[in-house]
Amino acid sequence: MSGLVLALLAGGLTGLALGALGGGGCILAVPALIYLLGFTPAAATTAGLVVVTLTSVTALVTHACAGSVRWRAGALFAAAGLVPAAVGGAVSGRLPSPLLMGAFALVAAVAAARMLRPSASVRSDELPVRSGQVVKAGAGLGAVTGLLGVGGGFLAVPALVNVVGLRMRAAVGTSLLVITVNSLAALAARTGSAADVDWSAVAPFAAAAVLGAWDGKRLTAGLSADTLRRTFGCVLLGVAAIMLVDAVL
Structure with missing residues (x-):
């Protein structure tokens, strides 16, 4: 299969996942760039940030039009991650490839575990924003984004539900704002x-x-969110295992 076809297929899957789930898809971008297109880990994480930024902006527009973005809470969360994202982006290119791939595999495994776990992230109302906890969660997410070239939506969505107090629908939309800001900071670094x-x-x-991100939100109308999460969780678990073995060997 040609490199162009592989790039189109992998990119489409990445966008679909991001638009549908607010995260998880972009963590597929880096391994796809490494194993399908032959990128080095350092180049793949940089390219992954470009893909993350473009798809996040696209998906953010669709969620904003639907009224599912909480701008104030998202801005505070994103602002806390700006410096850690920039530092992580600057450090990433200087790390040995096996270490970078091993760290990525562990993060992918965490993402898979979160997606495969039965969802309890449902609220009937939204809680007051707790600034101190939001800053801590935002800083941690920014560091992951900068270091590994992933958007971190698989971490942002649970944090926005459990720490910020958003309902699931609002957390998915707001996570895209956070991802966009963090990715831009990491790219600049x-x-x-x-x-x-x-x-x-x-x-x-x-x-x-x-293009996949535009369709991702519509995909959720026809399929159960739990089904989508489980599907991508299984894929991520396989990716994590392959990358961990590759890093060790």
Whole structure:
């Protein structure tokens, strides 16, 4: 199968997951870039941030039009992650590839566990924003985004529900604002890095992801959110196992 077809398929899956779940899809982008398109881990995390940013903005627009973005809470959460995201982005390119892949595999495993766990993240009302806890959660998410080139929506959505107090629908939409801000900060920190990125391969991947993100929210209307989470959780678990073995060996 040609590199272009692989890039389009992987990008489309990434966008669908991000638009439908507010996270989880972009963690598939980095391993897809490494194993399907031959990127180095450093180049894949940089390219992954580009894909994350473009697809997050696209999905954010659709959720904002539906009124499911809580701008004040999202802005506070995102602001807390700006510096950690920038620091993580600057450090990432200097880490050994096995260490970077091992860390990514562990994060993917955490994401899979969260997706496979029965969802208890449902609220009938929204709680007052607890600023101190929001700042801590936002800073941790920013560091993960910068270091590993993932949006962190699989961590942001539960945090926005359990720490910020949003209902699930609002948490998914608001997470896209957080992802966009963190990804831009991490990308800015990587400007001028030595990672050699093949932008001719990234472009079709990102374009397919953007188109998939437009359809991702509509996908949730026809399928159960739990079914979607379990499906992507199983895929992520397999990806985590492959990357962990690769990093160790």
